[in-house]
Amino acid sequence: MANDKKIASLLEKKRLILKEIKDLQNTCEHTNKIVKFIKENEDSSNFVIRQVCENCEKIVGMPTQHEIFEFLNGTR
Numbered sequence: 001m002a003n004d005k006k007i008a009s010l011l012e013k014k015r016l017i018l019k020e021i022k023d024l025q026n027t028c029e030h031t032n033k034i035v036k037f038i039k040e041n042e043d044s045s046n047f048v049i050r051q052v053c054e055n056c057e058k059i060v061g062m063p064t065q066h067e068i069f070e071f072l073n074g075t076r
Helices: 002-027 065-072
Strands: 033-039 047-053 059-061
Touching: 033 059, 033 065, 047 065
Parallel strands: none
Antiparallel strands: 033 047, 047 059
């Protein structure tokens, strides 16, 4: 029983933290965009290349072919 309460408490904290992160990301101006590997989704072991805000880590778009080429070759 004690574990059930602890788990519920931790999940609630996680929910509140994720909401706060989302709120901060939504107010960010995303002025510094970078290309990087990110997980396809939370439970996945697959990674995809996306354009991400360097400040808040929000996915802001898909990189162009040129940006992907530069990223993979380490020139950016």
